[in-house]
Amino acid sequence: MIKEVNGSENEDHKLFNQFDVVQDYSDHHYAKTSPGKTTKDWAKTIQNEWKLLQRDLPESIYVRVYEDRIDLIRAAIVGPAGTPYHDGLFFFDVCFPPEYPRCPPVLVSIQGLVLNDKPYFNEPVIFSSKEKHSLGYNQTAFVLTCKLMLYLLQKPPKHFETLIVCHFHERERAILEACRAYASGMVVGSSVKDGRTYLRNKCFAGFKKSLDAQAELLAKELAANRLRAVELKREVPAADKTMFP
DSSP states (O other), rough: OOSSSSSEOOOOOOOTTTTTESSTTSSTTTTTTTOOOOOOOHHHHHHHHHHHHHHHTTTTTEEETTEEEEEEEEEEEETTTTTTTTOOOOEEEEEEEEEEETSSOOOEEEHHHHTTTTTTSOOOOOOOSHHHHHHHHHHHHHHHHHHHHHHHSSOOOTTTTOOOOOOHHHHHHHHHHHHHHHHHHHHOOOTTOOBBOOOEEEEHHHHHHHHHHHOOOHHHHHHHHHHHHHHHHSSSSSGGGGGOO
């Protein structure tokens, strides 16, 4: 019996600063895009944005900016509880154009690039009001969220390696319990308190098959991540080990 399948309530990643300035931007989606002709006012505006981000980021958002490419930003957002994205990490690469702030920055979601065989992460999808469509969308979204978790564990974006190890180490149990609960019929994004289950039909059978396959792969990778967390714990000062459950 699980009390909640929407995620861990532990304090997250005390060693990993929410905002930081880093050097290497080679894996950023816009790394090869030239910033073009810019002005001092443009640079000052972006540096002011940095100050705002450093001071006012919500707890579920982590940002890295680049000292030699101030036009680039990478952000990670923790998937919210009560949704099919719970316990996931979602990355976005941002580029400020030379016309900023007159023109908005451009943005690409890393999960959209990874999961480009499915439209759910990078295209708006409009369904009818029928609940079966909503439930089917949530099932697909959760399976894709698990697929993205697996990808991030295997290929973490630069400068977010520690966040990924700690995040998924903290939430390993919640993630796997959610997979088991949803595969047994619980509605994606709900909890035991809600008691909602799916109608057992062909659609649910297909979802269960896909989820079971992803959960098996994810369980193996989370076990390997547990070892990475142990190694990381050995490397940090004793005073900072409160970040580990």
